[in-house]
Amino acid sequence: xKKALVGLTLLMTSLSAQSAGLDVALSNNTANIAFLLxxxxxxxxxxxxxxVGGFVNETGDSLIFASLMAHxxxxxxxxxxxxxxxxxxxSGDIEVGEEFEDAAGDEEKVGALALGFKAGYVIPxxxxxxxxxxxxxxxxxxxxxxxxxxxxxxxARFQVEIIPQAVTYVGYRRMQFDTNDFNNVRLDRSVxxxxxxxx
Numbered sequence: 001x002k003k004a005l006v007g008l009t010l011l012m013t014s015l016s017a018q019s020a021g022l023d024v025a026l027s028n029n030t031a032n033i034a035f036l037l038x039x040x041x042x043x044x045x046x047x048x049x050x051x052v053g054g055f056v057n058e059t060g061d062s063l064i065f066a067s068l069m070a071h072x073x074x075x076x077x078x079x080x081x082x083x084x085x086x087x088x089x090x091s092g093d094i095e096v097g098e099e100f101e102d103a104a105g106d107e108e109k110v111g112a113l114a115l116g117f118k119a120g121y122v123i124p125x126x127x128x129x130x131x132x133x134x135x136x137x138x139x140x141x142x143x144x145x146x147x148x149x150x151x152x153x154x155x156a157r158f159q160v161e162i163i164p165q166a167v168t169y170v171g172y173r174r175m176q177f178d179t180n181d182f183n184n185v186r187l188d189r190s191v192x193x194x195x196x197x198x199x
Contacts, residue, residue, distance in 0.1 A: 023051070025171065025194035029058040032173075032192070034065075039198050042082055042122055042131040043161060046072045055092075055175075060107075061187045063092035069116065084118035088137050090151065096182055108179045111145035114138055114153070129161045149178040159196075167196040 021039035025032040034053030041047075048070045055063045069086035091111040120133030139151040152175075159169030175188040 019198050021196060021198040023053070023194065023196045025169075025173075025192045027188075027190045027192035030173075030188050030190060030192060031056050032194075036196075036198075039196065040069065040071050040084075041164075041198070042120060042133075042159070042167075043129045055187070057187060060095040061092070063090050063094075063110075063187075065090045067116070069118065071118075078124060080122040080124075082118075082120040082122065082131070082133070084116075084120075084135075086116050088114045088116055088153075090114070091145075094177060094179075094185055094187060096185060108148075108177075108182070108185070109146040110148035110151070110177050110179065112139035112148055112151035112177075113143040113145075114151055131157075131159050133157050133159075144177075147179045147181070149180060151177050165198050169194045169196070 019039060021036035023034045023036060023039075032053065032055045034051040037050040038047055040049040048068065051065075051067045051069075053065055055061070055065065065088055067086060067088040069084045071082060071084040074081040074083065089112075092109075094108050094110055096106040096108065114137035116135065116137040118133060118135040120131045123130040123132070133156070135155040135157075137151070137153040139148075141149050144150055154174045155171060157169050157171035159167050161167050170191065170193055172191050173188050174186075176184055176186045179185060
């Protein structure tokens with residue numbers, strides 16, 4: 001799994017992207033950081049976004065990931081909808097939490113190749129465009145590796161373009177694995193604040 005992530009990272013860096021970016025999302029207990037190639041701009045609409053990054057939380061869970069999302073735009077009179085689909089590859093170690101009393105502190109190695117879908121609605125504004133979006137990833141048993149049996153992730157986000165090179169957002173993320181020994185091992189279920197910079 002880690003070799004696949006390294007290979008995808010090398011592929012991404014070899015591509016001639018139009019631009020790059022950095023996406024940082026923080027809550028009291030989690031941090032999610034991603035380096036972006038050809039970052040998606042919700043006002044501009046379509047394009048493919050490549051991302052490589054990591055996720056950590058206070059309980060000791062840590063993941064590295066790479067994703068590829070293809071974005072499209074649907075325009076109606078005075079309205080714009082953004083749709084996307086893609087894949088996300090994850091690998092890392094998770095700590096079994098206190099909800100599993102007999103196994104709290106046990107470590108599981110997990111990996112997954114998840115399919116993802118996203119839908120967003122752009123709120124019209126000439127100065128500071130805004131978008132409301134929802135996104136989900138899911139990996140069944142057949143594409144889950146190591147100790148993982150399945151993976152699921154749900155994200156909701158409200159974001160505002162401050163300037164063309166900076167977007168701030170508030171979001172909610174729910175992320176969990178089922179493993180060989182435990183169901184619903186939760187990595188995140190919280191509200192976070194984030195910023196996305198392009199350069």
